[in-house]
Amino acid sequence: MSLTPIGEPRQKTTVSSLKNKKSKQEPITCLTAYDYAMARLVDEAGIDIVLVGDSLAMTMLGYDNTLSVTVDEMLHHTRAVRRGVKHALLVGDMPYGSYHLNAEEAVRNAARFVKEAGAEAVKVEGGEKRADLIRRIIDAEIPVAGHIGLTPQSVNVMGGYRVQGKSLADIEQLMRDAVALDRAGVACIYLEGIPREVGAMITAEVATPTIGIGAGPDCDGQVLVFHDILNLTFAPEAKFVRRYGDAAALITDAVQSFRADVASHQYPSDSESYHLPKDIQAALEAVLERKRSLRR
Ligand code: KIV
Numbered sequence: 001m002s003l004t005p006i007g008e009p010r011q012k013t014t015v016s017s018l019k020n021k022k023s024k025q026e027p028i029t030c031l032t033a034y035d036y037a038m039a040r041l042v043d044e045a046g047i048d049i050v051l052v053g054d055s056l057a058m059t060m061l062g063y064d065n066t067l068s069v070t071v072d073e074m075l076h077h078t079r080a081v082r083r084g085v086k087h088a089l090l091v092g093d094m095p096y097g098s099y100h101l102n103a104e105e106a107v108r109n110a111a112r113f114v115k116e117a118g119a120e121a122v123k124v125e126g127g128e129k130r131a132d133l134i135r136r137i138i139d140a141e142i143p144v145a146g147h148i149g150l151t152p153q154s155v156n157v158m159g160g161y162r163v164q165g166k167s168l169a170d171i172e173q174l175m176r177d178a179v180a181l182d183r184a185g186v187a188c189i190y191l192e193g194i195p196r197e198v199g200a201m202i203t204a205e206v207a208t209p210t211i212g213i214g215a216g217p218d219c220d221g222q223v224l225v226f227h228d229i230l231n232l233t234f235a236p237e238a239k240f241v242r243r244y245g246d247a248a249a250l251i252t253d254a255v256q257s258f259r260a261d262v263a264s265h266q267y268p269s270d271s272e273s274y275h276l277p278k279d280i281q282a283a284l285e286a287v288l289e290r291k292r293s294l295r296r
Pocket of ligand 1: 052055190192223
């Protein structure tokens with residue numbers, strides 16, 4: 001089902017259309033997707049931004065955190081998503097280690113997302129300290145999405161996945177981070193795991209659209225992880241997750257029914273089988289009958 005009114009063709013989301021949405025105070029929607037089927041469903045449902053998040057390390061590959069996923073793995077998933085996305089802005093997440101060494105390597109890796117996988121923007125974690133690097137990537141004509149607050153690639157430095165920006169000093173730093181990204185010219189800023197009040201302050205301060213995840217309702221947009229909204233995560237839910245469906249129950253039910261049908265010879269039925277054309281079947285019968293009569 002599409003929510004686009006008949007007669008109004010859906011527009012392609014671009015970096016500038018995100019800015020327009022912020023200026024018109026129209027909420028921006030973003031979901032992660034990691035393969036072709038998910039990408040089609042998310043795009044066709046009218047979501048503005050499809051993010052191939054490095055969260056796929058956990059949701060799709062079963063790692064404990066996002067640190068192990070490689071550029072090649074991210075590109076593999078981004079290419080699949082690219083084939084399913086027609087209207088949303090496609091953002092590829094630069095994985096840990098792909099932009100940390102130097103700007104040259106960061107630009108080279110960012111360009112791979114564009115050239116080899118069709119991403120329209122890349123996402124980089126970190127604020128003030130990444131501003132120069134982000135400028136270099138933007139100078140290479142690649143839009144960048146920033147990501148501050150709870151940045152999962154810093155899990156070992158943060159000592160776990162903890163809400164950030166709770167002290168005055170931390171709020172000041174977050175504000176500096178947001179302003180640095182805004183000045184660097186990012187396409188949007190993901191705000192993750194921060195108090196609602198801080199999300200609201202940053203959103204009011206910067207011209208860049210903010211997309212929150214666990215950052216309260218006052219951000220310019222919201223993002224959630226596909227697996228979280230569908231109960232496919234196999235982990236306790238974070239406070240901010242709202243579950244919109246139970247794909248785990250649906251899949252388990254379907255798989256158990258298939259197993260039971262095969263075990264009880266209920267699947268496949270005759271109508272689910274291919275059949276020989278009538279003349280070939282008659283000829284085959286004749287051959288088999290001749291063989292049987294020779295044996296007698
Ligand atoms: O990797 C990811 O899915 C993300 C979003 C949660 C913002 O970074």
